[in-house]
Amino acid sequence: xxxxxxxxxxxxxxxxxxxxxxxxxxxxxxxxxxxxxxxxxxxxxxxxxxxxxxxxxxxxxxxxxxxxxxxxxxxxxxxxxxxxxxxxxxxxxxxxxxxxxxxxxxxxxxxxxxxxxxxxxxxxxxxxxxxxxxxxxxxxxxxxxxxxxxxxxxxxxxxxxxxxxxxxxxxxxxxxxxxxxxxxxxxxxxxxxxxxxxxxxxxxxxxxxxxxxxxxxxxxxxxxxxxxxxxxxxxxxxxxxxxxxxxxxxxxxxxxxxxxxxxxxxxxxxxxxxxxxxxxxxxxxxxxxxxxxxxxxxxxxxxxxxxxxxxxxxxxxxxxxxxxxxxxxxxxxxxxxxxxxxxxxxxxxxxxxxxxxxxxxxxxxxxxxxxxxxxxxxxxxxxxxxxxxxxxxxxxxxxxxxxxxxxxxxxxxxxxxxxxxxxxxxxxxxxxxxxxxxxxxxxxxxxxxxxxxxxxxxxxxxxxxxxxxxxxxxxxxxxxxxxxxxxxxxxxxxxxxxxxxxxxxxxxxxxxxxxxxxxxxxxxxxxxxxxxxxxxxxxxxxxxxxxxxxxxxxxxxxxxxxxxxxxxxxxxxxxxxxxxxxxxxxxxxxxxxxxxxxxxxxxxxxxxxxxxxxxxxxxxxxxxxxxxxxxxxxxxxxxxxxxxxxxxxxxxxxxxxxxxxxxxxxxxxxxxxxxxxxxxxxxxxxxxxxxxxxxxxxxxxxxxx
Ligand code: ADP
Ligand code: MG
Numbered sequence: 001x002x003x004x005x006x007x008x009x010x011x012x013x014x015x016x017x018x019x020x021x022x023x024x025x026x027x028x029x030x031x032x033x034x035x036x037x038x039x040x041x042x043x044x045x046x047x048x049x050x051x052x053x054x055x056x057x058x059x060x061x062x063x064x065x066x067x068x069x070x071x072x073x074x075x076x077x078x079x080x081x082x083x084x085x086x087x088x089x090x091x092x093x094x095x096x097x098x099x100x101x102x103x104x105x106x107x108x109x110x111x112x113x114x115x116x117x118x119x120x121x122x123x124x125x126x127x128x129x130x131x132x133x134x135x136x137x138x139x140x141x142x143x144x145x146x147x148x149x150x151x152x153x154x155x156x157x158x159x160x161x162x163x164x165x166x167x168x169x170x171x172x173x174x175x176x177x178x179x180x181x182x183x184x185x186x187x188x189x190x191x192x193x194x195x196x197x198x199x200x201x202x203x204x205x206x207x208x209x210x211x212x213x214x215x216x217x218x219x220x221x222x223x224x225x226x227x228x229x230x231x232x233x234x235x236x237x238x239x240x241x242x243x244x245x246x247x248x249x250x251x252x253x254x255x256x257x258x259x260x261x262x263x264x265x266x267x268x269x270x271x272x273x274x275x276x277x278x279x280x281x282x283x284x285x286x287x288x289x290x291x292x293x294x295x296x297x298x299x300x301x302x303x304x305x306x307x308x309x310x311x312x313x314x315x316x317x318x319x320x321x322x323x324x325x326x327x328x329x330x331x332x333x334x335x336x337x338x339x340x341x342x343x344x345x346x347x348x349x350x351x352x353x354x355x356x357x358x359x360x361x362x363x364x365x366x367x368x369x370x371x372x373x374x375x376x377x378x379x380x381x382x383x384x385x386x387x388x389x390x391x392x393x394x395x396x397x398x399x400x401x402x403x404x405x406x407x408x409x410x411x412x413x414x415x416x417x418x419x420x421x422x423x424x425x426x427x428x429x430x431x432x433x434x435x436x437x438x439x440x441x442x443x444x445x446x447x448x449x450x451x452x453x454x455x456x457x458x459x460x461x462x463x464x465x466x467x468x469x470x471x472x473x474x475x476x477x478x479x480x481x482x483x484x485x486x487x488x489x490x491x492x493x494x495x496x497x498x499x500x501x502x503x504x505x506x507x508x509x510x511x512x513x514x515x516x517x518x519x520x521x522x523x524x525x526x527x528x529x530x531x532x533x534x535x536x537x538x539x540x541x542x543x544x545x546x547x548x549x550x551x552x553x554x555x556x557x558x559x560x561x562x563x564x565x566x567x568x569x570x571x572x573x574x575x576x577x578x579x580x581x582x583x584x585x586x587x588x589x590x591x592x593x594x595x596x597x598x599x600x601x602x603x604x605x606x607x608x609x610x611x612x613x614x615x616x617x618x619x620x621x622x623x624x625x626x627x628x629x630x631x632x633x634x635x636x637x638x639x640x641x642x643x644x645x646x647x648x649x650x651x652x653x654x655x656x657x658x659x660x661x662x663x664x665x666x667x668x669x670x671x672x673x674x675x676x677x678x679x680x681x682x683x684x685x686x687x688x689x690x691x692x693x694x695x696x697x698x699x700x701x702x703x704x705x
Contacts (some may be wrong), residue, residue: 014042015043016043020035020039028361033170037168038067046216047231049216049652053224054164055161056162063100068129068131071129072126075098075100075103075122075125075127077119081118082105085108092107103135103136105137108138108151121597123145125141126147127139163180182216188213191208193686194686195208195234196672201233201659201664202409205226209553211226211231215231228652230282232658236652236653237665241669241687259321259324259426260293265354268351278455278456280453281454281477284302284313285317292426297403298448301429302449302450305589305623308453308456311405318403319352323380327378328401329383329418330384331385331404331405333410333561335361335535335539336563339358341405342358345382355385359394360479375395397422399421403430404432408431408433409561412695432586458595462588464596464599464618466611466615475601479552482599488548488568488570490552490555492557493556493575494532494557494574494575496556505575507528508528509527514526526550527552529555529559530555557587563590564594567596569597569598570591570596571587573600573601573603576602577604581627585623586598588600
């Protein structure tokens with residue numbers, strides 16, 4: 001530990017909300033690493049629960065391991081090294097030993113492990129044993145328990161339950177475990193149970209303090225499981241209370257605010273549309289118009305596959321609110337998409353004399369002040385922006401409709417926060433990712449659904465192919481030929497930069513390689529786009545791509561949602577196995593938007609499992625079918641997407657897996673909110689305060705009162 005890390009944290013000064021860097025044993029450098037795990041305060045550590053446990057009952061003696069088994073073993077490294085293979089892949093190998101024998105362990109493609117695993121280290125390993133030069137273990141996961149021996153030894157380390165935490169590069173499980181262990185008792189002493197006593201919980205769950213202790217320091221895996229369930233229940237319960245609250249506000253009748261079709265704007269938009277609406281669009285616009293025309297507040301999800309034309313439907317709803325004198329907010333998950341909406345809506349609305357107001361975090365102070373000033377008036381403005389729209393300082397003078405595009409990209413609190421702005425606005429959620437009914441109930445509370453089940457006419461199907469690494473030259477030649485015909489292309493990579501952690505090709509390196517001297521795309525106008533570029537630069541690149549001044553965009557998934565450039569006909573995805581099916585479908589949706597034939601090519605060698613999945617993807621353009629397959633294959637994490645952006649609704653619970661807990665939590669939340677809808681009773685205030693703290697941007701839902 002460096003001297004700087006050893007900041008004294010006087011006893012008694014520790015608090016749950018103190019910045020994590022002031023904890024003994026953390027310091028600035030580690031605090032930065034912990035931030036990547038979303039751990040910012042001392043109290044956050046309590047809720048960073050192990051994603052897995054290992055205990056004696058799960059460890060197999062090395063002598064008993066045979067090919068075909070999936071095992072957990074505990075052994076010391078007695079030799080190690082990096083081997084090249086014929087295919088150019090480098091393999092890290094180690095031989096580990098316990099009291100019963102030794103076994104070879106192999107990590108293909110991870111040569112960098114040579115730096116973090118040393119001779120003498122004690123490893124806890126789990127994974128399948130393959131038949132390969134005899135027996136070989138190919139770990140799915142490993143924990144390095146270190147080399148100093150000490151209490152944990154290959155022979156006696158088994159026997160206690162080991163907590164295995166999610167970590168990040170630069171921080172080992174062992175280090176994180178030590179930090180948590182060191183402060184656990186002090187932190188537990190500060191915990192107050194905020195769940196009211198009159199809330200009915202499933203039987204057999206421990207108290208909050210017991211649960212928090214047991215998840216980190218369990219006496220058995222079963223013990224840890226019950227403890228985790230208690231925390232999951234609390235989390236589900238909290239979200240249900242929040243939904244109940246949002247819905248109660250949403251359903252409050254709103255005398256005199258029913259939107260009437262006046263036609264002053266909607267009619268005029270309809271008259272000058274450059275295309276005819278599809279039957280589905282007309283039907284859905286009717287559904288929305290009827291809903292907005294009733295005194296009841298609208299809370300509606302508009303589902304429609306990629307490219308089905310949701311934006312224009314949203315725009316009709318916006319104009320309906322505006323012709324009744326109300327303001328409208330359209331919230332999108334990325335600045336790129338918000339800017340695109342502002343531009344395309346602006347073009348359609350220019351003849352009507354309406355110019356959208358853009359609200360982004362990246363705006364300059366003066367621009368932002370000007371935008372905020374407009375929103376505070378009661379003029380019927382159309383605000384288009386990112387989550388900057390829901391920050392506390394944004395105030396709407398007369399918000400009548402909130403539209404949330406690609407809504408699954410937002411967390412529950414951001415959605416709730418936008419609908420809590422202004423005078424109980426109607427809410428329209430838009431998404432290309434369909435969600436099963438039961439999950440929708442958990443995520444959004446109750447809501448109505450409209451579905452666009454028809455595509456605009458004249459669309460060509462997108463030809464999808466899975467191509468091996470050996471076809472790379474041909475694929476790039478194809479890009480060149482498409483560009484020769486005046487078309488444009490995207491090439492997407494899973495990461496921005498190469499890293500030691502993975503052997504993935506990265507956008508930055510591949511951009512240089514492809515467009516450089518002797519590169520396959522040398523001579524074409526190739527640009528690089530990723531999320532770490534400054535907003536203004538990204539905007540400029542997209543503008544030029546849209547204008548046809550760039551032929552090929554080498555990008556990360558910043559282009560995943562919503563981007564609309566009809567002249568782009570080729571989408572190439574490298575390392576396609578790294579993406580969920582719905583995500584691939586979104587990427588494919590970037591092409592096939594014009595009249596020209598379009599192509600989506602998944603490039604690179606993949607394992608047999610991934611190949612099956614990608615074949616399934618290539619075989620259908622039905623986004624709903626792909627979403628269902630995703631749910632089956634990868635769980636709901638992908639569908640809820642928001643997890644990646646750090647706005648995850650659930651840290652511990654899984655509403656699908658935890659179905660029984662979820663139902664109990666929903667019932668308990670309903671019962672409580674029936675008794676005390678404002679959580680005003682003294683016994684209920686700790687819960688209200690906890691919710692306001694956990695979902696700060698939804699705080700309008702529980703104003704102090
Ligand atoms: P998504 O549902 O994926 O958000 P968009 O709203 O971005 O789809 O629409 C995709 C493209 O289709 C846009 O270029 C839009 O202008 C166009 N579009 C929408 N509706 C129609 C229609 N009825 N006829 C022709 N083109 C349409
Ligand atoms: Mg869209």
